Amino acid sequence: MSREQDTVAPAIDRDTAETGRMRLRGVVDEAWRDIVSGTSHAFMLMLILAALVGGLSAADLFSIRSIAQQVDRYIVSGASTYVIEFKGRISGEACERLSSVDGVLASGALRSRNDKVTSAVLPSAGIPSLDATTGALGVFASSTRSSGATLTARDYDGIWLSSQAARSVHARAGNRLALRAGGRVRVAGVFQYPDDGRSTSYDYVALSQVPAAADDFDQCLVKAWPVPDAMQSLLQSTVSSWSSDASQQPTISQLNSTQGTQLDAVKTFRERQSALAPVVMFVSALFAGYAAVRARRLELASAMHCGEPKIALWLQMLLETLMWCCSAIIVTAPLIVWALTHMETGIIISSTTLVGILSRIPAAALVGVLAGASMAMLITRERDLFRYFKNR
Template sequence: MSRKQEQDTGVPAIDRDTAATGRMRLRGVVDEAWRDIVSGTSHAFMLMLILAALVGGLSAADLFSIRSIAQQVDRYIASGASTYVIEFKGRISGEACERLSSVDGVLASGALRSKNDKVTSAVLPSASIPSLDATTGALGVFASSTRSGTVTLSTRDYDGIWLSSQAAQSVNASAGSKLALHAGGSVRIAGVFQYPDDGRSSNYQYVALSQVPVDANDFDQCVVKTWPVPDALQALLQSTVSSWPSDASQQPTISQLNATQGSKLDAVKAFRERQSALAPLVMLVIAFFIGFAVVRVRRLELASAMHCGEPKTALWLQMLLEALVWCCSAILVTLPLTIWAITHMDTGIIIASPTLVGILSRVPAAALAGVLAGVTLAMLVTRERDLFRYFKNR
């Protein structure tokens, strides 16, 4: 290039030549990596299958472990083990009890009060059904008595009485039907709540619930469905007491609706101590050895290239590009597993979907990091001066 041309551009000719050479070298590295992949020299397809199986297997193991914990929590809540009852006859505030539903960890809450009259049906007059006054929140607690979540009741659901499943079966009643009364007339069955005989308190096994306003301080019980169980649950329950007697011997009683499932389920501890939590670490180690082995089996080829003048940096970049192709392909192959987990597996009771995505992405991330680290270390220990030894031990 002439001096005039150099002056016109304002860039030294040697710098432009160096940049052009760098672009050509990078293009050559990419082309060589692509040729190795297409020709099968890098065994990219086989490595992709192996890594995909490992990533998918370890991710699935962790996923099903998390689901198992979620199912355990689901059963615990649905059994009534995380539902608590404070009983203090005539001293429970309905409004204070209902307000507990706004506290973190409280799914639903409502007050109950015994009634002197019973529901006596024309079908079975000899077996009158004990009746309780219930606030709207209490109806919600019993409507979801066998679920881990809550249900939303409509205005229509408060029009009439609610029967336990055993009471409804005894009088052959169903939700929405009319129950003929022994004294004449009828009452609408607004709903039927399930109350299985699985260790729950028998107080609500054969009962009728009638919705009443909350603005009273003479309720007998406050039923609170929780998860996770608040640390200050006892204080929260005692806050529903409208008036404390001067006699210290009179105290409210607090109990689990179902004490047969244990007094506590530490889901956080179970989640943290699950064995599959080590899956990313296991993947990192395995991927590191795979990446290291992939380069070491080609050490003779790489040392020969260095002997012919190929820069070690260019060869390292080539190995990284090849590894990225089959490693990223393996991760893409397992991507449907993550999508399926988010859309089909109900783990929201212990972990939100965004957090689940983050946890499941640890295994693929560990695979990528391990492979690249293994490739890099293998390139560092591959030297041109060992060419003769590599040739001798091939």
């Protein structure tokens, strides 16, 4: 008897497993037939969901880009560039070292010169001249960019002119400027200095590169983003010697104060209206998934009345829902790829983080439609078949 039971038990297990596989295959086949035949309205639902995912993703993406452009304008205007001025008491090396601080894009020291650059083209008006460390040249070279500038040894060979000074003497980068006293000087570069509210101290100057190993500079410029909370302390750390006279103290100012004293990009980013896009997507997808299954309640109740297990029907609805939902996500995937390759948002957010943020919307869509479909399936009952038929 025991031997007979041992023989029958594995046979029953095999039959059960085979029956389960056949039932699962039948569910998959039925789901596929519903999609192909149009019973599930998968194509229409895919288009609706794709429009929602694409629209909300685009709204959030353009909102993020708008914030990035706002930050870019703030930096380019010189609002995030700070200047400490203390005549003859700024350490060039200490100022240059600030470039290693997190958030500092470039820093360098300046010192006034007694002589001017007087060209043969305009001998009656000399160009005020400043000594500049390599970092200071980097600050001015990137004056119209939100990032720092990478200069080579060739860029330090000669003088740098502001765009206004270069126009007055008809000079261009790489040219040799004839001087009134004789000889020529190479113009290593020309930096843009727009009239947009920034300090006029540097709109008509010539910069000559000098070593930073001196403690008698007049100014230290620091271009930063995000601006460190301890910016004032950092600037004061460049002072080589303090005066005992209370009236002789360093002054700290923005290069351009017309854009406001600060820009809280983190707060602006967190409080953007499109940050609620995943929530809106989830609610919309929940409704779409619920409506898609609830509209077929008569068909589902009839199937249950004919002996189809509810769990099998639930699995079938999930498979059909997954099909049109995943298709919608795939259709909108190129939007994220395009955003990464064409939209410059790196000033406030990395590409990896941007992908993570945008991925929340399709993820919310997937969870929403599956939850909605499950809810609709849960409240669909066989005993309500007559009521479904009467209300049809």
